[in-house]
Amino acid sequence: MRPITDFMNSIHAQIQLDEALLVKKKDRYYLLNDKLKKLVSRDFFHAGTYLGKTKDGTFFPSFALLTQIAEGKANKVMVGDRAEWLFICGRDIFARGITEVIGSGRKGGYTLVMNKHGECLGFGRIAGNLQAKSNVVAVKNISDVGDFLRRERRRA
């Protein structure tokens, strides 16, 4: 649970995860519901909501966890269409692509990246002034939903 709560704190997220429904398998974390908890056996491949994994001591949140976090209070930047497209292609976000900032914009902190429809596209590290409206990188991409496509391509 610790890596997850540490990550949530780093992004100023305020959601509650029921620890009794949390399961860890190898380096991966899953959140069950009551019904799944009664049914699940140890040899599962995937169960409930995949929350993320730890690798070399670092926690990598899943998009399901990021989306859950985005439903509540957390650091967020809203981006326009062009910045959205570049971000899901794996690129960083320039300050001029940001239309709104919610929560802390402190350099070095983490923030969710949201599109104009309020959907979470991933997250990144704040690298510059979010309000600058300039061509300077404001959010360094750490993880974006384009990864679903990249995973498919890697598999092929």
Next chain:
Amino acid sequence: MTSMSGRDFFTRRYEQLGWRFKNVEPRQAIRINSAKGEKAGTVQRLAQRGVELEKIPFLEDGYWVMASRFSVGATSEYLVGLYSIQEAAAQIPATLFEDLKDTIALDACAAPGGKTVQLADLMQNAGAIIALDVDKRRLTVLSNQLERCHVRNTIVYCRDAREASKLRVKFDRILLDVPCSGNFAIDKAWFSRRTLRDVQENARAQREILAEAAQALRDDGEIVYSTCSLEPEEDELNVDWAIRNLGLKTVSIECHGEKALSNVLDRQLDPTVENARRIWPEQTQGFFVCKLTKQGQPS
């Protein structure tokens, strides 16, 4: 000796079954994940991107992709899980269950996960789905689909469908979209790859899966059996076998397709096999679907 393979052999059989062979190109289709977003909103967003959709008349959430300047698998709407790419006929089986909400469902041959996500959507992410498949690589694809579409009610095991009863769970609903020989509409090399022997071997494995499912089904439960094979051994003949050997009966369904055959290549089957649906390739791929319950249960 007559060859039991090749285009001539199979197309002659289709003619005997009442369908004249023609080359077809099934259209690409998507299914809106209604649990994730508002359907009209998703369609509108895709239209703004230049994706031309047309409602599929026989599906609640299905749309044909009539034109698109880019891959519909690369939009942000797809990546955040608002829709899935799913062939139109393949969208039918999951819709045939009654009252899915809060049930325990088995998706016995689940990868790559299109129907698992659809089931979760129809169950409004409540209840539980147990999804099985034997191929680890395909299970990774399934896991990615579940994550992309925010499915929360599914447990996935790397397990053969023929071991379902070892889970010691009695299921309310069982989806058997069984591994099959496929059909020429989705596999251009189908006629040169397939023989009647392959078909018979697949049919045998499908019967084993059906038998296992019958054991794992609750007395008042439902099975939906489907294949994308046009070969009667994998379709009507297997359903007939299940009626005669597994204590199952067919249930009448309302969906796209024509009544299944109760007389196959001069063999008279149980007349209720007609309750199943056979879909010859046209706008969709070839498909077969049947709903089964235990005998003695009300229809």
